[in-house]
Amino acid sequence: MINSAFPKYSENLRLAPTSFRPKEVETRRQSIRADDKRLHVDAFPSRPNQGERILRVFLNINPHGKSRVWRIGEPFEDIAQKFVPIIKKYHPWRARLLKALRVTKSLRSEYDHLMLGIHDQMKQSDEYQVTSEQITYEFESGSVWVCFSDQTAHAAMSGQFMMEQTYHLPVSSLYTPSSSPLGILQRQTNRELI
Ligand SMILES: [Fe+2]
Structure with a gap:
């Protein structure tokens, strides 16, 4: 499916393990950082990825006809503009220490630092969760x-029984690398982040 929809990607797609998600999402209790209802x-x-893309295919296989409900938010450009200015400074020595201690599987680049900061800041802001531009969509x-x-x-937000397949893809294989998170963050910060 990915190959026929995006032929340019096929040569460089790297397959990650498939996951099966049998749990009901709605009643799951998690810490704020782990809570995917935010x-x-x-x-x-x-797992730093140095700009490599995370392309995911989802399949709702609920046998009882139940939809999987997502909230979908604003464009990445707007998200980055809000959160990048409040993320703590990147320290290369700290990234090297995290790798030496095997907290990270590879070196956390400044790009990875910013992406993780955006992920955490989005989830931690109750105000952002409620007031940011968003839609609710039901995947039948x-x-x-x-x-x-x-x-x-x-x-x-809710749903049960889903299959998910992740692919990784280098930024150089994209149709428009400048519209990737790496391209957008480098443009906004005006520096190389890898
Ligand atoms: Fe997610």
Whole structure:
């Protein structure tokens, strides 16, 4: 499906493990940082990706016909403008220490630092969760949807039984690299982040 929809990606897609999500989302209790019912873009503390894209395919396989309900937020450009100015400064020595201590699997670049900061700040702001521009969308049972989850503000509000397949993709393989989170963040900060 990805190959036919986005032929330019096919050569450089890197497949991550498939996941099956059998739990009901609505009643799940998690810390704020882990709570995917809060609007966020994907960024992972232990897995820096140096700008590489996170492309995800979702399939709602609910056998009882129940939709998977998402909130979908504003464009990444607007998110970055709000949150980048309040993220703490990046320290390369700290990134090297985190790698030496194996807190991160590879070196956390300034790009990864900013993405993680945006992820955390979005989730931590009760005001942002409520007042930011957003829509609610129901993905019916049987439907398939695709998004760059590192760029699309999303929150999974309810639903049960889903398959998810992640692909990673280098920024250089994109149709418009300048519209990627790396391109947008480098433009806004006016410096190289990798
Ligand atoms: Fe997510």
